[in-house]
Amino acid sequence: MIAKELRSLLGDAYRLAVSEGLLPPVELPEFVLERPRQKAHGHWATNLALLLAGSLKENPRRIAEAIAAKLEGIERRGNPTIERVEVAGPGFINLFLKKERILSELTRVAGEGDDYGKWSFGEGKSILVEFVSANPVGPLHVGHGRWAAYGDALCNLLEAVGYRVEREFYLNDHGTQMENFAASVEARYLQLGGLEAEVPEDGYHGSYVKDIAQQIWEEEGDRWLEASPEERRRHLGELAYHKMLEEIRTTLEELGVRFDRWFSEREMHRRGEVEKVISQLLQGGLAYERDGAIWMATSRFGDEKDRVLVRSNGQPTYFAADIAYHLDKARRGYWRLINIWGADHHGYVRRLQAAMEAQGYPGKLEVILGQLVNLKRGGEPVRMSKRTGEMVTFRELLKEVGKDVARYIFLTRSQDSPLEFDIELAKAESMENPVYYVQYAHARICSIMRYAEEKGVRTVGGIPAPQVLERLVAEEEIDLALKLFEFEELVRDAALERAPHRLTRYLEDLSALYHLFYQRHRVISDDPELTEARIFLSLCTRQVLANGLRLLGVSAPERM
RNA sequence: GCGCCUGUAGCUCAACUGGACAGAGCGGCGGACUUCUAAUCCGUAGGUUGCAGGUUCGAGUCCUGCCAGGCGUGCCA
Numbered sequence: 071m072i073a074k075e076l077r078s079l080l081g082d083a084y085r086l087a088v089s090e091g092l093l094p095p096v097e098l099p100e101f102v103l104e105r106p107r108q109k110a111h112g113h114w115a116t117n118l119a120l121l122l123a124g125s126l127k128e129n130p131r132r133i134a135e136a137i138a139a140k141l142e143g144i145e146r147r148g149n150p151t152i153e154r155v156e157v158a159g160p161g162f163i164n165l166f167l168k169k170e171r172i173l174s175e176l177t178r179v180a181g182e183g184d185d186y187g188k189w190s191f192g193e194g195k196s197i198l199v200e201f202v203s204a205n206p207v208g209p210l211h212v213g214h215g216r217w218a219a220y221g222d223a224l225c226n227l228l229e230a231v232g233y234r235v236e237r238e239f240y241l242n243d244h245g246t247q248m249e250n251f252a253a254s255v256e257a258r259y260l261q262l263g264g265l266e267a268e269v270p271e272d273g274y275h276g277s278y279v280k281d282i283a284q285q286i287w288e289e290e291g292d293r294w295l296e297a298s299p300e301e302r303r304r305h306l307g308e309l310a311y312h313k314m315l316e317e318i319r320t321t322l323e324e325l326g327v328r329f330d331r332w333f334s335e336r337e338m339h340r341r342g343e344v345e346k347v348i349s350q351l352l353q354g355g356l357a358y359e360r361d362g363a364i365w366m367a368t369s370r371f372g373d374e375k376d377r378v379l380v381r382s383n384g385q386p387t388y389f390a391a392d393i394a395y396h397l398d399k400a401r402r403g404y405w406r407l408i409n410i411w412g413a414d415h416h417g418y419v420r421r422l423q424a425a426m427e428a429q430g431y432p433g434k435l436e437v438i439l440g441q442l443v444n445l446k447r448g449g450e451p452v453r454m455s456k457r458t459g460e461m462v463t464f465r466e467l468l469k470e471v472g473k474d475v476a477r478y479i480f481l482t483r484s485q486d487s488p489l490e491f492d493i494e495l496a497k498a499e500s501m502e503n504p505v506y507y508v509q510y511a512h513a514r515i516c517s518i519m520r521y522a523e524e525k526g527v528r529t530v531g532g533i534p535a536p537q538v539l540e541r542l543v544a545e546e547e548i549d550l551a552l553k554l555f556e557f558e559e560l561v562r563d564a565a566l567e568r569a570p571h572r573l574t575r576y577l578e579d580l581s582a583l584y585h586l587f588y589q590r591h592r593v594i595s596d597d598p599e600l601t602e603a604r605i606f607l608s609l610c611t612r613q614v615l616a617n618g619l620r621l622l623g624v625s626a627p628e629r630m
Numbered sequence: 631g632c633g634c635c636u637g638u639a640g641c642u643c644a645a646c647u648g649g650a651c652a653g654a655g656c657g658g659c660g661g662a663c664u665u666c667u668a669a670u671c672c673g674u675a676g677g678u679u680g681c682a683g684g685u686u687c688g689a690g691u692c693c694u695g696c697c698a699g700g701c702g703u704g705c706c707a
Contacts, residue, residue: 381705417702
């Protein structure tokens with residue numbers, strides 16, 4: 071891998087300069103090695119000398135010159151990577167690669183195929199990612215869709231760098247919201263039976279509740295009208311809950327997101343885990359009683375104040391259940407827990423992390439806050455409340471724009487930037503969505519391959535001989551090849567930064583370079599060697615496009 | 631009041647965590663299909679990165695103070 075190789079060459083060059091007394095010794099800083107925006111700045115460039123200037127108290131250009139000289143020395147002793155080194159500006163070291171090295175790297179891309187871009191530094195350590203976790207009392211809203219797409223792509227990335235990943239959905243199927251939901255469905259059911267009934271003030275007023283009641287009415291008929299209120303509410307609530315859960319599951323499937331586990335809060339309560347945790351905390355001196363309630367001493371672990379676990383009416387809080395749930399996750403032995411939460415939960419992060427630390431799991435829980443989606447329609451804000459009838463569900467949106475567009479729109483944005491989502495704009499732009507730009511590049515290459523086969527040109531098998539690859543000399547070809555090589559580091563960085571959106575940007579740049587290459591050069595020509603070389607370059611590009619799209623969970627079509 | 635996030639082209643967003651002339655898409659304007667897919671390509675216009683200071687070789691990025699927006703700040707979930 072070129073970047074890695076250049077990094078170690080730079081380190082060697084510096085140490086060599088030190089050993090010859092040209093530069094004072096100091097620990098090598100974390101330096102940037104990047105593909106510069108401008109071609110004049112080389113194939114790769116580094117700020118190493120600029121960083122060293124601080125600790126060495128030395129002119130950065132002089133440091134750069136010394137390193138550059140040693141670098142060329144190393145190169146002359148037979149390491150065929152660098153063609154030329156230049157010192158530029160305040161002390162940048164610009165590196166120009168040997169043509170042969172670029173071509174040999176290209177064969178690596180082809181050789182690794184579907185594995186190109188993968189790493190193993192995760193060492194098989196296990197990560198549990200919990201995301202979406204929407205309450206099963208209403209359909210998913212657009213924000214859930216965003217976090218689902220983000221979470222799934224993040225999981226793909228973590229897997230690509232060598233972690234074992236499990237996707238988990240925490241089901242809040244317990245507590246007052248479930249009761250309110252049941253009461254709301256019951257009211258709608260009774261109305262269908264011609265009886266007087268009102269949806270409670272703090273119930274759910276969305277039209278989907280009517281739809282569910284209607285379905286139940288059709289399936290169950292009027293048999294619950296006469297039942298005892300307790301039994302009726304319990305049954306209707308259960309039926310509605312399972313319908314809602316199915317709706318959520320289906321929507322996520324339509325987005326291409328599958329969870330390994332649906333963890334039920336209710337089951338956890340039934341197993342007595344919540345009570346057990348509370349008594350353990352009391353015994354361990356981490357919780358105490360005051361004003362008739364039980365409090366956890368989270369403030370001893372960095373929280374602003376202590377938090378209630380059990381209210382004075384005897385009911386455990388949501389926080390208590392969350393502690394039990396996260397303790398359960400921690401005890402399952404994962405190397406790390408990642409939660410993706412809506413930004414409206416950010417006030418909750420510290421107290422839960424405090425609770426984890428109190429129980430002997432400091433640093434185990436990583437919380438990623440996904441910013442909310444601001445839904446608009448033609449510039450006008452749209453409310454997303456489950457309680458009012460006015461709502462655009464994520465599923466409706468998904469139907470209108472399709473899985474690939476939806477995922478891509480969400481994944482082009484950094485997760486900590488609030489997203490403005492204009493429905494009309496999204497519909498209009500779905501035809502112009504950049505996802506098609508990337509997919510088109512992939513389909514276009516497939517199309518060229520089909521054409522080649524018609525012409526009897528071989529498109530599969532084997533790495534071209536060196537003299538064939540050397541036919542790749544055009545600027546567009548070299549630019550394209552160099553762009554391919556950025557993919558590996560990009561996957562690593564995107565995984566470590568939890569930033570799948572970096573991939574979309576890259577794929578668009580890569581596609582642009584391919585479209586440009588296509589525009590200016592014919593792949594299939596009368597020149598057999600040149601044709602072979604260009605087919606090979608095209609196939610490498612297709613491979614990287616496919617690998618990138620796979621990480622995003624977006625399809626790579628063979629024709630469009 | 632306090633805490634977290636955000637403020638970049640007309641619009642939606644990037645900018646590899648302090649690097650070289652701040653970039654894409656959409657929208658605007660002008661061009662390119664007899665040749666492997668025009669869902670493409672080329673050119674052009676568009677910016678005091680919310681404001682004011684500071685840190686240094688170098689700031690959209692870091693520090694301070696303002697301004698604006700979102701979210702949070704429950705014995706709610």
